[in-house]
Amino acid sequence: MESGGEKLFELGARLSACADFVRRGRIPADIGTDHAYLPIWLVQTGRVPAAFASDINEEPIRSAIKNIESHGLSEKIKTFTDDGLDSIPPHEVDDIIIAGMGGDNISAILSGGEWLKNRRYRLILQPMSRASRLREYLFTNGFDIIGEKAICEAGRLYTVICAEYRGAAVVHDDSYIYSGRLDCSDPNAAALLKKQAEILLSMAEGCAAKDDYSGQAHYIRLAEQLIESIQGGISNDKGKGSI
Numbered sequence: 001m002e003s004g005g006e007k008l009f010e011l012g013a014r015l016s017a018c019a020d021f022v023r024r025g026r027i028p029a030d031i032g033t034d035h036a037y038l039p040i041w042l043v044q045t046g047r048v049p050a051a052f053a054s055d056i057n058e059e060p061i062r063s064a065i066k067n068i069e070s071h072g073l074s075e076k077i078k079t080f081t082d083d084g085l086d087s088i089p090p091h092e093v094d095d096i097i098i099a100g101m102g103g104d105n106i107s108a109i110l111s112g113g114e115w116l117k118n119r120r121y122r123l124i125l126q127p128m129s130r131a132s133r134l135r136e137y138l139f140t141n142g143f144d145i146i147g148e149k150a151i152c153e154a155g156r157l158y159t160v161i162c163a164e165y166r167g168a169a170v171v172h173d174d175s176y177i178y179s180g181r182l183d184c185s186d187p188n189a190a191a192l193l194k195k196q197a198e199i200l201l202s203m204a205e206g207c208a209a210k211d212d213y214s215g216q217a218h219y220i221r222l223a224e225q226l227i228e229s230i231q232g233g234i235s236n237d238k239g240k241g242s243i
């Protein structure tokens with residue numbers, strides 16, 4: 001399990017869920033890598049032969065390089081200090097991981113990579129906020145969600161979205177934007193969707209305060225749909241693809 005450097009560490013639940021979506025034997029690029037824990041873990045366990053790790057800021061990349069060196073993986077994990085996908089060689093990567101950033105920042109990074117609109121690539125995205133806007137960005141730009149998992153780490157709930165390009169804008173209703181492919185029989189997914197339903201209800205209140213009663217009805221309907229799927233333990237995994 002080791003490559004001559006430090007012992008293998010355990011990934012937390014959040015990064016572990018990201019790692020589970022990375023395809024074995026493929027080459028991942030971890031954008032916004034910070035400490036580089038994920039690429040180190042992926043290479044050191046042998047799940048992937050090599051990886052790219054990039055970050056927009058100098059300080060995180062310094063820490064990434066230090067950790068990569070201490071695990072003896074400098075030959076296998078190439079680092080860049082750059083914005084988003086800049087510097088990532090499209091012909092050398094397969095899986096793009098963007099974790100631990102806001103959903104809008106993730107969408108902005110993806111929009112800088114027209115080359116990602118190709119079935120070769122897999123996107124593994126873990127938004128810290130605005131997951132619904134990220135899903136909407138994906139559907140509008142021809143990506144569909146092929147898997148999604150909710151996890152709880154240190155008392156906070158997160159979702160990890162796995163998406164691939166489908167070639168045309170993905171037809172979607174609003175409930176797909178808010179529920180993604182979360183499976184409500186999973187307690188973490190149910191808790192995350194309950195939180196989402198509460199947000200929708202407060203958006204409905206905001207509409208009512210502005211006398212926007214059709215907006216209010218719209219958000220109440222969406223919240224009710226989420227609550228129904230939680231109560232029914234329904235999987236939102238609509239069989240749109242396979243991992």
Ligand SMILES: C[S@@+](CC[C@H](N)C(=O)[O-])C[C@H]1O[C@@H](n2cnc3c(N)ncnc32)[C@H](O)[C@@H]1O
Pocket residue numbers: 015031032033034035054055056057060082083084085098099100101105109
């Ligand atoms: C909170 S850390 C997440 C680290 C790691 N991915 C994780 O999930 O544990 C976010 C990192 O993203 C980097 N970042 C933010 N915007 C970026 C961008 N446009 N391109 C590359 N890196 C970015 C930040 O410098 C920071 O190191």
